Amino acid sequence: MTIYEHAKRHAWFMAGALVLAVLFVAVVDRFFGHSTIAFGVAIIGLVIANRRMLAYNCPTCGKNLFFRGMFAVPWPNRVCGKCGTDLGAR
Numbered sequence: 001m002t003i004y005e006h007a008k009r010h011a012w013f014m015a016g017a018l019v020l021a022v023l024f025v026a027v028v029d030r031f032f033g034h035s036t037i038a039f040g041v042a043i044i045g046l047v048i049a050n051r052r053m054l055a056y057n058c059p060t061c062g063k064n065l066f067f068r069g070m071f072a073v074p075w076p077n078r079v080c081g082k083c084g085t086d087l088g089a090r
């Protein structure tokens, strides 16, 4: 599997984690009333789950696949934005 495919899988994993986090907060809200703690737990959970994102770097220049310049985006680059390496090629 290429680094791009790994990164893409992580992007899907994060989308699922985000849905679960939103559901978790909604369920706590519904049964226990509005909870800042539930919201905090969901955010911390997402940050921890997303730590892996930092491991997806271009093998040629080391640039992170999820960064476009100084901005982080939820979907990885297929072609490295810095050195132009095709990250989806085998």
Ligand SMILES: [Zn+2]
Residues within 6 Å of the ligand: 058, 059, 060, 061, 062, 063, 080, 081, 082, 083, 084, 085
């Ligand atoms: Zn690169």
